[in-house]
Amino acid sequence: xxxxxxxxxxxxxxxADLDRIETEPYYEPVGGEVALFEAAWASRxxxxxxxxxxxxxxxxxxxxAWRLARxxxxxSCHDDLTASDLVGRYLIVDDQTVWxxxxxxxxxxxxxxxxxxEIVEARKDTTVVIHPxxxxxxxxxxxxRGELLRAPPEFMLILSYNPGYQSxxxxxxxxxxxxxxxxEFDYPRPDLEARIVLTxxxxxxxxxxxxxxxxxxxxxxxxxxxxxxASTRLLVHAAQLMQRGVAARPACTAAxxxxxxxxxxxxxxxxxxxxxxx
Amino acid sequence: MNWPLQCSRSASRSLHGQSHNVTKRTPLSQQxxxxxxxxxxxxxxxxxxxxxxxxxxxxxxxxxxxDFVLSWAQVAAHNVAELGYQFTAQAPQAxxxxxxxxxxxxxxxxxxxxxxxxxxxxxAALKDLVGYKRGSDAAGEGVALAGVARVxxxxxxxxxxxxxxxxxxxxxxxxxxxxxxxxxIARYPAREQNxxxxxxxxxxxxxxxxxxxxxxxxxxxxxxxxxxxxxxxWLNLLExxxxxxxxxxxxxxLAALLAALRPExxxxxxxxHGRFLRADxxxxxxxxxxxxxxxxxxxxxxxYMGSLHPQRAAQVRGERIAxxxxxxxxxxxxxxxxxxxxxxxxQEGEPELDAESSLETLEFELQADGEAVAPPEEVAKLxxxxxxxxxxxxxxxxxxxxxxxxxxxxxxxGESAGGPAETRAAGGRLYDEWDFRRRxxxxxxCVLFESxxxxxxxxxxxxxxxxxxxxxxxLRRRFEALRGExxxxxxxxxxxxxxxxxxxxAHADRRSGIExxxxxxxxxxxxxxxxxxxxxxxMSGSTKGWINACERExxxxxxxxxxxxxxxYAIYGFxxxxxxxxxxxxxxxxxxxxxxAVRGRIAGVEPRDYxxxxxxxxxxxxxxxxxxxKTRILFxxxxxxxxxxxxxxxxxxxxxxxxxxxxxxxxxxIHPFCVTIDEEARDYLPHMYGPASWVLxxxxxxxxxKTAEVYRRLTS
Ligand SMILES: Nc1ncnc2c1ncn2[C@@H]1O[C@H](COP(=O)(O)OP(=O)(O)OP(=O)(O)O)[C@@H](O)[C@H]1O
Ligand SMILES: [Mg+2]
Numbered sequence: 001x002x003x004x005x006x007x008x009x010x011x012x013x014x015x016a017d018l019d020r021i022e023t024e025p026y027y028e029p030v031g032g033e034v035a036l037f038e039a040a041w042a043s044r045x046x047x048x049x050x051x052x053x054x055x056x057x058x059x060x061x062x063x064x065a066w067r068l069a070r071x072x073x074x075x076s077c078h079d080d081l082t083a084s085d086l087v088g089r090y091l092i093v094d095d096q097t098v099w100x101x102x103x104x105x106x107x108x109x110x111x112x113x114x115x116x117x118e119i120v121e122a123r124k125d126t127t128v129v130i131h132p133x134x135x136x137x138x139x140x141x142x143x144x145r146g147e148l149l150r151a152p153p154e155f156m157l158i159l160s161y162n163p164g165y166q167s168x169x170x171x172x173x174x175x176x177x178x179x180x181x182x183x184e185f186d187y188p189r190p191d192l193e194a195r196i197v198l199t200x201x202x203x204x205x206x207x208x209x210x211x212x213x214x215x216x217x218x219x220x221x222x223x224x225x226x227x228x229x230a231s232t233r234l235l236v237h238a239a240q241l242m243q244r245g246v247a248a249r250p251a252c253t254a255a256x257x258x259x260x261x262x263x264x265x266x267x268x269x270x271x272x273x274x275x276x277x278x
Numbered sequence: 279m280n281w282p283l284q285c286s287r288s289a290s291r292s293l294h295g296q297s298h299n300v301t302k303r304t305p306l307s308q309q310x311x312x313x314x315x316x317x318x319x320x321x322x323x324x325x326x327x328x329x330x331x332x333x334x335x336x337x338x339x340x341x342x343x344x345d346f347v348l349s350w351a352q353v354a355a356h357n358v359a360e361l362g363y364q365f366t367a368q369a370p371q372a373x374x375x376x377x378x379x380x381x382x383x384x385x386x387x388x389x390x391x392x393x394x395x396x397x398x399x400x401x402a403a404l405k406d407l408v409g410y411k412r413g414s415d416a417a418g419e420g421v422a423l424a425g426v427a428r429v430x431x432x433x434x435x436x437x438x439x440x441x442x443x444x445x446x447x448x449x450x451x452x453x454x455x456x457x458x459x460x461x462x463i464a465r466y467p468a469r470e471q472n473x474x475x476x477x478x479x480x481x482x483x484x485x486x487x488x489x490x491x492x493x494x495x496x497x498x499x500x501x502x503x504x505x506x507x508x509x510x511x512w513l514n515l516l517e518x519x520x521x522x523x524x525x526x527x528x529x530x531x532l533a534a535l536l537a538a539l540r541p542e543x544x545x546x547x548x549x550x551h552g553r554f555l556r557a558d559x560x561x562x563x564x565x566x567x568x569x570x571x572x573x574x575x576x577x578x579x580x581x582y583m584g585s586l587h588p589q590r591a592a593q594v595r596g597e598r599i600a601x602x603x604x605x606x607x608x609x610x611x612x613x614x615x616x617x618x619x620x621x622x623x624x625q626e627g628e629p630e631l632d633a634e635s636s637l638e639t640l641e642f643e644l645q646a647d648g649e650a651v652a653p654p655e656e657v658a659k660l661x662x663x664x665x666x667x668x669x670x671x672x673x674x675x676x677x678x679x680x681x682x683x684x685x686x687x688x689x690x691x692g693e694s695a696g697g698p699a700e701t702r703a704a705g706g707r708l709y710d711e712w713d714f715r716r717r718x719x720x721x722x723x724c725v726l727f728e729s730x731x732x733x734x735x736x737x738x739x740x741x742x743x744x745x746x747x748x749x750x751x752x753l754r755r756r757f758e759a760l761r762g763e764x765x766x767x768x769x770x771x772x773x774x775x776x777x778x779x780x781x782x783x784a785h786a787d788r789r790s791g792i793e794x795x796x797x798x799x800x801x802x803x804x805x806x807x808x809x810x811x812x813x814x815x816x817m818s819g820s821t822k823g824w825i826n827a828c829e830r831e832x833x834x835x836x837x838x839x840x841x842x843x844x845x846x847y848a849i850y851g852f853x854x855x856x857x858x859x860x861x862x863x864x865x866x867x868x869x870x871x872x873x874x875a876v877r878g879r880i881a882g883v884e885p886r887d888y889x890x891x892x893x894x895x896x897x898x899x900x901x902x903x904x905x906x907x908k909t910r911i912l913f914x915x916x917x918x919x920x921x922x923x924x925x926x927x928x929x930x931x932x933x934x935x936x937x938x939x940x941x942x943x944x945x946x947x948i949h950p951f952c953v954t955i956d957e958e959a960r961d962y963l964p965h966m967y968g969p970a971s972w973v974l975x976x977x978x979x980x981x982x983x984k985t986a987e988v989y990r991r992l993t994s
Contacts (some may be wrong), residue, residue, distance in 0.1 A: 002814040031652075082768065089779070090786030144792075158460070171949075190641060213528070220439040221432060223974060269432035272477070276437060277533045 007219035019071040019112060027056065027063035028196050030188045037064050040181050046157040048136045048177065051185025054231025056196075057160050058117065060185075065113045070154055073107040074115045077122035083129045087142055099145055108133070108140050111154035121161040122168040127176055133157055134179040188241060190216065193232055207248070210277045211235045214252060217273045225266050230256045248278040301549065306344050308337040318351050321359035332363075343373055350385055356748055357392055364404045375411055379469075384410050393808060407741045408813055420464030421472040422946075431481045437529075438488050438640065439662050441976070450584025452483040453594040455490060457485075459584070471993070478539050478582035481532050484771045485521040486586075488666055489637075491561050491940060492595050496588035498563050499858065503572060512571050514586045515579065516564040519547060523554035523947055528638060538579035547577070557638055560669065605961040606675060607661045608930065612965070613657060614678060617646050631676040633661070637669045656964040709893045711857065724857040724893040729865035731851055734881030738873070742834040746982070753986050754842040760994055766800050773799030810846040810907035811866065814898050816916030817851040818889035825917055825955050826885050831982040832915065833865075833880050837872050839986045845993070846905065849876075852894035853886035857927070860893045861886070868905055890927055891920040892935035896948070899943040910948045911992065915985065917973075918954035918963055920993035933966045940969040951992055955981055 009134050040047045041064075049057045058074075065072035075086065088102040107114035119127065132139050135158055140149040159180060161172055188196060197208040212235065219229030238255035242248060252274035257267050306314070308330075315329035315336075323329060338349055347369045349701055355362025365385055372381040384407070387657045387708050392400035392809035403410070427444045434442045434457075442452075446461030463472045484494065493693060496513070510778035518540075526533035543551060550567060553559065610631065617629045635642035640662045644653050653661070664671055707726045710719040768772070770782050777800045813836065833849060840847050848868045854860035866872070895912065902910050920932030927935070943950045950970035954963060963974060971992075975984050 080766065080768075084779075084783075090790060091782060092786050092789070097790040190639070217436040220436045224435055224441075224976065225432060265429045266432060268429045269436065272429065272433040273436045275535075276529045276833050278531060 004156050008028050019073055021062060021066040021072060022228075024066050024141055025059060025062040026199055027059050028188065028192055028199070029183075030056075030192055033060065034064070034067075034185055036181075038068070041068060044138065044153060044156070046159070046180045048180035048182045049158060049160040049185060050163055050182055051160075052135075052187070052228055052231060053162055054233030055187050056232060057185055058115075061113065061158055061160075063114045066155075068113070070156070071107075071112040072115060072120060073103045073112045074117060075103050077119050077126075079121055079123055081122045081126050083126050086126065086129055087140065087144075089144065100153070103201045104130070104133075105142060105149060107147045108151045108155050111152040113156045113158060115158045115160070117160050119161055119176075120172055124173060127173065130157060131175070131179065133206045134176075187215070187219070187229075187232060193235070196232055197235050197239050200236045201243050203239040203243055207242065208235075208239065211238055211252075213277050214256070214274055217276070218256065218270055221266075221269070225263065226260055228260070230260060234259055249274055252278065303341045305337070305339065305341045308333045311336050311344065311348075312350055315351070318348070318355050319359055319362050320751070322355070322363035327363075330607070332366045332425060336366065339373065343378065346378055346381075347373075348946050350382065354389065358397055358745070359748060360397060361388070361392060361404070361563075364401050368404055368407060372407055375407060380411075381958060386416065392754065412654070417531075418467075420462050421469055421476060422462045423459065424461075426473060426476055430477060433477075434480060434484045437484060439659060439668065440487070440666065442480075442484055442487070448484075450479060451587050452486055452584075453587065453591045454487040455594050455598065457483040465581075474535065475539065475582060480536055481525075481585065482521065482536060482580075482582045482583065484657075485525060485532075486517070486591075488671060489521055489524045489654050490666065491517050491521070491586070491665065492588060492591040493669065494561055495592065496561075496565075496586075497592075499568070500588070503568075509568060509572055510586055511576055511579075511589075513564055513568055514583060516550065516567050516571065516576065517561065517586075518580055518583055519543070519551050520554040520559055520561075520564055523551055526555065526561060527557065536580075536582065539582055541578070544577055546571075546574065553849065593954065595667060598663075602660055602664055602667075602961060603675065604930075605965075606657070606664065608933075608962065608965060609654070609657045609660065610676065612649075613653065613676075614646075617651065620966065628678045630678075633671045633676060635661070635665050635671050637860065640665055642671060644897060656961070657671075661960060681791075707897070709860075709896050711892055712935045714931065714937035714938075724860050724890065726860040726862060726893055726897050728862040728864065730895070731865045731879040732882045733875070733878035733929070734751070735885070736878050736881070738830070738881030739819060739834050739877040742831050743838070746831075746835060749983060750838045751985075753839045756990060757839045757842040757986075760843060762844050766802060768800050769795065769797040770799045770801040771797055773801035775800045807843075807845060807993070808908040809911065810902065810905040810909070811840075811848075811911040811913055811989070811993075812898050812902040813847060813849045814894060814912060814914040814916075815849060815851045815865070815883060816889060816914070817853040817883060817886050818919070818921070819885045819887055820919050820921065821917050821955075822885040824881065825981075828955065828979060828981040829915055832881060832985040834988065835982045835986045837866075837876075837880070839989070841872055846907065848901070849880070850894075850898055851883055852891070852898075853888065854890045854893075855887045856895075860890050860897075862894060862897055868901075888927070889916065889919055889921045889932075891916065891932065892939040894941055895936065895939035899939075899946060899948050899950075902948055903946055912943055912950045913989065913992075914950070914952045915981075916952070916954060916969075918952075918956045918966070920989060933962050937969060937979055944969050951988075953981075953985055953988060 016241060037047060037060075049087045050059070051057055052241070059076075060074060066127070073235070075081075084102065086102045086104040088100055088105045090097050091100050092098070101109065104114055106112070106205045116122070116130070127138075132141060138151040140151065141147075142149060159176075187193060190209075194205065194208040194212045196204055197203060197211055201208075203211075215230040215232075215235050218226065222229050237259075241251035241255055246254070249271070253267075253271055257270040260270060261267055311333035312329050315333055316323065318328055319332075336344055339347070347366060351362045351366045351369075354365045365388075369381065372384055376384055385404070387410070388400050388403040391403045423446050431444055434440075441455070443456045445456050445458050447458035448460075450457075450459045452458065457480060459476070463475050465475060466602060468470050496510075500506040500509045514953070522533050522536045525536070549700070553567075554563065590719075614628050614631070621629075624883040629646040632645045632648075633642050634645075642661055642665065644651050644657075644661070661671055664675065690809065702989065707728075708722040709724045709726055710721055710722040712718075714722050750858045768777050770777070777798055780798045784796075784798060787794040813833070815833065815934035816824075821829060836847075837849075846868055847866070848870075850948055851865055852861065853863070863879075865883065866876045870876050891914075899912055902912055920936045940950045940952075952967045952970050952972035953975060954967070954972060955975050956963065963972070975981055
């Protein structure tokens with residue numbers, strides 16, 4: 001949201017082409033998600049991405065935006081996000097009042113892909129503004145302006161949602177949820193995950209394989225003191241450190257163990273797991 | 279209370295470790311120290327006893343030492359503030375006399391004394407610094423199992439996903455679910471080395487289960503030899519070499535650890551090690567080699583080796599296999615239904631499952647009608663465990679017909695619970711129960727009686743509060759923070775500050791001729807939580823002892839925390855004796871306040887009869903649904919063993935009924951959440967609690983603190 005807000009304040013930089021992705025973001029497909037997404041896009045049905053943190057949801061969206069040659073507008077949701085943050089508001093520029101579209105309106109106008117990341121963080125009254133956009137009406141009412149934006153066929157709305165939250169206060173409303181086709185993400189299969197780590201960082205295949213193995217072991221601890229095991233993201237981080245000359249064990253501690261837990265015994269156990277493969 | 283001790287003790291160990299790196303920081307002033315100590319020791323201070331004198335003693339120390347003292351003071355004070363007080367009072371002297379590691383051990387020993395003998399002897403132990411010094415000079419740097427057990431258990435669980443417990447015993451061996459090992463190791467001068475030996479013992483015995491040392495029947499093999507004990511000793515050694523070789527393939531670090539601890543292999547055994555490096559070496563290879571080696575002189579066992587008890591291991595393995603087979607069958611039945619429902623066109627028959635697996639990596643690919651499917655996590659877990667016991671997934675495990683040996687328990691027999699009128703007359707209520715075999719409810723099957731719980735020892739709650747004083751204060755602070763979670767309410771008519779966005783907007787509106795809003799302020803507000811939670815507490819006989827004690831403590835801590843939070847809550851216990859007598863005990867209704875009477879009833883929570891969980895969930899969900907609240911939570915605390923006397927509730931029937939009741943609760947808009955204290959890690963839990971969110975607490979001792987924490991997380 002921060003970058004979006006900065007954009008907002010500069011009323012002239014509202015060209016959605018800025019969000020166009022020029023080079024192919026590397027994405028390793030793990031199942032039928034690419035085809036599913038394309039079908040949803042073609043049918044103008046919005047998509048909900050479900051999955052644990054760091055498993056490639058954001059990367060996937062970037063990749064799909066590139067693939068479909070649509071600009072991508074990303075909003076990270078938080079609990080202070082208001083409807084006008086999304087839709088737009090009047091600002092004063094050079095002593096003139098200027099209407100400035102919010103990211104959602106911009107995305108609609110330009111036929112972009114709009115990605116609302118971590119939607120459960122947003123307040124429920126904010127979430128409802130996407131409802132008319134997410135059903136067959138595909139419209140965005142802009143009350144302030146008395147305008148009704150109709151989404152062009154290329155426009156697509158995507159939400160992400162991490163079901164790992166245990167908080168009952170952060171569940172997605174059914175009325176929201178049932179407007180979306182869901183694609184479920186999980187950590188990639190070991191061979192694919194190793195390939196991702198390797199491609200992302202250039203680390204050797206053997207080390208990538210060990211990192212993946214290490215990750216699998218931490219995932220075994222989910223529910224026994226860990227809320228989540230190591231994500232692909234953390235493995236990429238560890239490999240990056242190693243590529244810069246950090247030894248394997250400290251790299252695992254810094255990039256993985258410490259990211260997973262504050263419990264000293266758990267930390268010690270995770271470090272021991274790293275020592276089993278490195 | 280053992281666990282907070284263990285866990286926080288090592289918490290400080292690592293703090294202490296870190297402090298080596300920051301010796302350059304400036305020491306805290308006496309004033310700063312006093313403030314910190316006031317916080318830590320608050321319950322031990324009084325008008326006659328302030329933290330000032332202690333602070334004065336600690337002020338001259340280096341910052342690293344100060345941090346050390348403060349972190350350990352916290353640990354000691356967690357147990358009871360007085361220990362923290364005694365420790366800090368003695369700490370400067372102890373540091374001078376024993377050094378930092380020595381001081382740590384001196385305190386740990388006193389905490390042990392506290393665990394076993396109570397406060398007074400523990401304080402005496404702390405005070406007798408000189409006597410301790412004399413004694414410790416004589417002993418080495420041993421490591422106690424209690425201090426490393428959790429780390430090693432987590433470590434082993436991470437290695438292959440299975441739970442292995444560590445227990446102190448005279449004989450070192452494993453039955454494949456528990457590793458018995460020495461309670462203390464002081465073989466080497468340095469702590470680090472002793473820990474390595476612990477780790478090696480744990481790893482070696484873990485490997486016996488992981489790489490199938492007991493996967494063939496060893497009894498007849500051994501009986502073939504003139505001296506079976508000798509054969510067993512040789513087999514043990516050959517297996518040790520094989521396991522190390524196998525680990526070398528995937529776990530280089532583990533193989534290196536073991537190799538470093540054992541002597542060079544005698545020349546005759548070197549080629550054996552080479553042979554074992556093959557990916558498919560199994561215990562059968564060791565059995566073959568046994569012929570060759572039996573009559574040769576037996577080398578010394580390696581330092582990390584224990585003994586083999588093939589028979590006992592076989593028994594535990596057998597029980598696990600049966601249990602997992604049943605669990606897998608249930609899971610796969612569900613999976614098949616799901617797959618069938620997802621099929622594009624109406625295909626005949628059930629989907630056919632097939633799997634490829636690797637013992638080496640524990641990876642597998644599950645296929646349904648030739649297409650790869652990603653199994654739910656519970657299935658994956660079961661399959662990984664099964665691969666370890668068989669080296670593969672036995673084909674028949676995937677057949678739709680189910681295990682031949684699976685003797686379905688007879689469904690409950692008999693007429694329904696007696697006429698409604700009759701039941702009402704006796705003060706009972708009728709509830710339906712789910713019969714998974716019929717896929718339908720048994721109408722009016724259970725009779726439920728609700729009554730007020732009996733009160734227990736009136737002093738109980740006060741005692742728990744005193745014991746946990748430090749923790750309760752902490753909990754309350756954390757919960758208060760949750761409540762006071764200040765939310766900035768924007769666009770208010772009045773408030774603490776100008777809402778900048780709103781002001782700009784109003785200005786812009788005015789200019790463009792729209793009537794500007796007057797809501798130009800931000801207000802700090804406590805967010806309206808509007809949560810009602812029903813705690814449902816297992817009072818069945820299976821909670822007897824430790825679990826029950828922990829449940830009661832958990833309730834006290836919950837109440838303390840919730841009082842700070844202001845959420846509406848109720849507490850009910852459940853138990854029962856057959857479907858005709860399901861009991862619900864009122865401990866605190868939503869309208870009761872946390873008063874003397876409620877506290878008495880919490881003290882009175884005690885194990886009674888059986889656990890018919892489904893009906894309890896239905897009844898309490900009903901009560902909860904009558905409360906006006908935005909969010910309703912049904913929070914169950916149980917040992918996760920639905921069971922009843924004599925009418926078939928035990929096993930699958932009870933599991934499925936409980937699951938169904940949770941589904942019903944969820945459908946009615948309740949958030950069910952289950953906390954399970956399960957020291958046996960039963961495999962049906964994910965299925966039974968699937969419709970709810972749930973956590974497993976595998977050490978009852980963690981329950982009191984964990985429960986409150988879980989609740990906090992659940993609602994933040
Ligand atoms: N399938 C994949 N292909 C390529 N890279 C991947 C893939 N999966 C994960 N990654 C790597 O993992 C990193 C984290 O992924 P990403 O940021 O997309 O996670 P996310 O699912 O959006 O997580 P969060 O829920 O925390 O936002 C990526 O930067 C990328 O390096
Ligand atoms: Mg993301």
